[in-house]
Amino acid sequence: MSVLIFAELADGSIRKNSQEAIFYGAKVASQTGGSATVLAIGEASEAELAKAGNFGATQVLYVKKEENIMAYAKILTEVVKSTGSTVVVAARSALSDAVLARAAGALKAGFAGNVTALPDTSAGFTVTRSIFSGKAFAQTTITSDIRLLAIKKNVIDVTAGSDTAPVETLSIDTSAEDGSAKILSVEKATGAVSxxxxxxxxxxxxxxxxxxxxxxxxxxxxxxxxxxxxxxxxxxxxxxxxxxxxxxxxxxxxxxxxxxxxxxxxxxxxxxxxxxxxxxxxxxxxxxxxxxxxxxxxxxxxxxxxxxxxxxxxxx
Amino acid sequence: MKILVCISSVPDTTSRIAFEEGNTRFAKAGIQYIIGPYDDYALARAVELKEANGGSVTVLNVGKADAEPQIRKALAIGADDAVRIDTEPADSYSVAAEIAAYARDKGFDLILMGRETTDYNSGVVHGIVGEMLGMPSFSPVMELNVEGSKVLIAKEIEGGKEKLETSLPVVLGCQEPIAEWKIPSMRGIMGARTKPLAVIAPSAEALTDVRSYELPPAKGAVKMIPAEDAGSLIKLLQTEAKVL
Structure with a gap:
């Protein structure tokens, strides 16, 4: 299966939870004999993006863009189509919820959130996800052609290698989405651990x-x-x-x-x-x-x- | 302003979770159902906006008749009318498709719901609805103000918050502190009995299927450390639990 991982960037590098998602996506790709491509949208250097290879990605597609949910979702949707991806993986976060949701609507793709283990692909595509705020788990089969997964944080033990992945910068027209919102201010806890x-x-x-x-x-x-x-x-x-x-x-x-x-x-x-x-x-x-x-x-x-x-x- | 609030009917957050029929069904016996806590915040803000600016609040639930007490409670809190789409909520995509099919061409300015339901925790219905209706969508929204067609929101981001300006119509997933939960008044409860509640046949299909459920493994016994010797905990965390 062609796996596309939506990686989030923070302070110029790939977020830790997204590293877990890349590692997970690469495992799914190797389990099913496919490729693991990372899509990173935001601001990061080529050297930082290439580190996606440390976690098993074979290619990085990069779009330089300020945060805008509607534009991010459009980019993800276009890249899923152009790469023919059938599995999309992201770390669960407020941003990925918003972006994957819109992609699910656009692609008519089944979604499983808070995924805690690798899929069973022996017959169909079944994942374990955490429900009731961690009080139970549900074995969930996704029946659509494209499957979207949001991985629960800290459930995947990552082992990082030293490979790097080639980075290709894409340009995708999001002019229809760009005007949908204007960021007025951002307040972030500074200096502290996230x-x-x-x-x-x-x-x-x-x-x-x-x-x-x-x-x-x-x-x-x-x-x-x-x-x-x-x-x-x-x-x-x-x-x-x-x-x-x-x-x-x-x-x-x-x-x-x-x-x-x-x-x-x-x-x-x-x-x-x-x-x-x-x-x-x-x-x-x-x-x-x-x-x-x-x-x-x-x-x-x-x-x-x-x-x-x-x-x-x-x-x- | 015409507002649609989508509510889920979920087990009370203090419920003991159990499954039956070979772990293929949630055991509903003895469970108290409530309006989804996040949806309840969205409802409270919708009623405040209606009180301030005029307009109407319609409450929508995708669910069977056993969700009607929660729908009536939403009417008692201040919604004007209600719609129930008569099907078990199967997954995020199908619930969103039901909402979008109902809301299309009805001219809602605001479509509000909780950031996620507290049973399946998926957190994507608002975004799917937004995409299906061609409206922008944001979540989790902690502050919401409307000035004419201008919408000012604050939403949570990792480790902070972001203020945004967007415009009507828009779909929002809400969370505290967008408003305080409202408790229905006696007058509200009486009035809710006669407010219209339309029941509509479902039209969407699900893209996922839960095969079975399981509970997490039982937690081992807690190891107590005397307060005088608190420092020894750090050694245990390092050598026994191996987390330092």
Whole structure:
């Protein structure tokens, strides 16, 4: 099968989650005897784009373009047609949701989101996807000629090689889509580790007692090179910015390590973190429900425990 | 302004998830169904926009008759009329095709829904509808204001937010804090009983098919570490869990 991977670019290089998507797409291509082509839209140098080869891509098609959902979807749709691709892979994100959705409409293509494993292509095309915010999985067969897959983050163990892939720059007319929206401003957390892509997340709840008490948590996050997050009540109270809110209606994270500080573990919070590989819970209430979902637990005062953890990390 | 709000009917987010008939069906017994939490935000903002600017709010559900309590609740919250497309929602493509088939040529200025449903979490119906109707689409939208035909939105991007200007008509997938959830008033509940609810036959076909379901493996027991010895956790994370 000809596989096309839609790769997202950030700060001039291929996003980590998109590297996972490329690796996944290349596996599907080799499993079915096809090619793995990357489509990258945005801003990146040829040398950075060629690194898609590290993850198994055999070719990179590049369109230099400012972000515009409608234009990106048009480009993806055109490239699926021109390359004759029958499988399209992307990392699940707000951007890929929007772009793949429009491509699905244009191509009459079946879509499976939050895919967690390689497809079974022995008879038809069946993937496993996570549903109910990680509380279950569904074996889903896609019956259309073109299949669109959004891969859940941190479910594919990537092994990077040293091959590079040739880069070809394309020009696709998107004049009909370009006027559809105008970006007025972009606010991005600066300097910090990106929460959706972080390997380690340190998260605080109401047990942190107020925004002025966040320093011990920030210290641990800094020592670990971790992203910071928070529970819904904390973001509702404006103690922390909304984009840090993880949970059912917030960001869904899937880090290797999630450290919850003063979070009781309501089911809506667990829905955002239950794909984490290892969960540590620190709470002064031994009855906090979060301990049932944890791998390691400490019953104690977060303000006493956090400095000890930070000191231990620094001593490694 | 003519607004269409698409709502899903989904298990309450605290539901215990289980499957039956050889793991081929979701076990509905004892499950409380609610308006999709993200759809509920979209509905709340639609009602606010109608109250501020005039116009109408139509609520649409793709589902069987058992979704009608959720549709009536949306009417009680402030929608004017409702449409139910009489079929089990099978997949994103078919649900979007049902919505697009209904909305085409009806002159909606805004088509709102949640960023994703909380059962299948796919998050693509709004975009497919937008493509099918030739309207721009954006998601996840956290702020929405309409000034004449100008639409100002803020949407979430990885690690932040982006403000955009676009124009009507547009399709939006919504999430908090676009509006506060609304609780129906007694007057709203009484009024909802007599508001029109049309039932329409389905027309779309699905492109995916769920073969079976499974639950994740049970979690092992939690390992407790005494607070006095908190530092030893870091060693365990390094040598035992191997995540540092």
């Amino acid at each position: 929460l959706p892509e972080a390997d380690i997340v340190v998260s605080g709840g109401r047990g942190m007692k107020g925004p002025e008490h966040w320093q011990p948590l920030l210290d641990l996050a800094e020592a670990l090179g971790a992203a910071t997050a928070c529970s819904k009540p904390v973001s509702d109270l404006d103690w922390r910015p909304h984009h840090e809110h993880v949970g059912q209606t917030g960001v869904k994270v899937a880090p290797n390590l999630y450290i919850a500080c003063g979070i009781s573990g309501a089911i809506q919070h667990l829905a955002g973190v239950n794909s984490s590989k290892v969960i540590v819970v620190i709470n002064k209430d031994p009855e906090a429900p979060f301990f049932k979902a944890a791998d390691y637990g400490i019953v104690g005062d977060v303000f006493e425990v956090l400095p000890k953890l930070t000191a231990a990390v620094k001593a490694l």
